[in-house]
Amino acid sequence: MKEEEIREKVKKALSPSRFAHVEGVVHTAARLAARYGADEQKARLAAWIHDWAREWPVSRLEETAAALGIDRSLFGPVAVLHGPIAAASLEREFGIADDEIADAVRYHTTGRPGMTLLERVVCLADAVEPGRAYPGVDRLRQLARQDLDLALAEMFDATLRDLLDRGRPLAVLTVLARNECWERIRARGAR
Numbered sequence: 001m002k003e004e005e006i007r008e009k010v011k012k013a014l015s016p017s018r019f020a021h022v023e024g025v026v027h028t029a030a031r032l033a034a035r036y037g038a039d040e041q042k043a044r045l046a047a048w049i050h051d052w053a054r055e056w057p058v059s060r061l062e063e064t065a066a067a068l069g070i071d072r073s074l075f076g077p078v079a080v081l082h083g084p085i086a087a088a089s090l091e092r093e094f095g096i097a098d099d100e101i102a103d104a105v106r107y108h109t110t111g112r113p114g115m116t117l118l119e120r121v122v123c124l125a126d127a128v129e130p131g132r133a134y135p136g137v138d139r140l141r142q143l144a145r146q147d148l149d150l151a152l153a154e155m156f157d158a159t160l161r162d163l164l165d166r167g168r169p170l171a172v173l174t175v176l177a178r179n180e181c182w183e184r185i186r187a188r189g190a191r
Helices: 003-013 016-036 040-049 058-068 078-088 090-094 099-106 117-128 137-146 148-165 172-187
Strands: none
Touching: 003 016, 003 040, 003 090, 016 040, 016 117, 040 099, 040 117, 058 078, 078 090, 078 099, 090 099, 099 117, 117 137, 117 148, 137 148, 148 172
């Protein structure tokens, strides 16, 4: 499937506001990929597909995750299941058989330990695309232009703080990804 066909399929699956977010992630992921040396085309494809299942009803997310054998304990809240579901559907729905793209889609919300460069680019692009408006996003955008790992580490910290403040469940993968980011930063002496 060509990129334009993927774009149209995703557009049909999403509300206009969610699709505008996806377009922002595509452009941001492409810029970050170019900046940090990731595969720009793979970043664009993963970004187009990352929220394809985002607006499914909770019951459909739960049923599909169960049918696919997705380990809910790793991903946390039901809404986060759209990433692993889209990743598992990549070849059937979009004709893409690429593990690197699948993992970037699968972990774009939670992160995970051992994230590839592509995964880090797509995850951060999702958090800092131009349509996002939340406290601290401008700092994260600035960091994203300077230090991918530091931007990710601070993004994970902010996400976890927000979830804790609201009494929401944490994704185990996010905690592990956050810890690994900070370890990598400390190992290079950046903090």
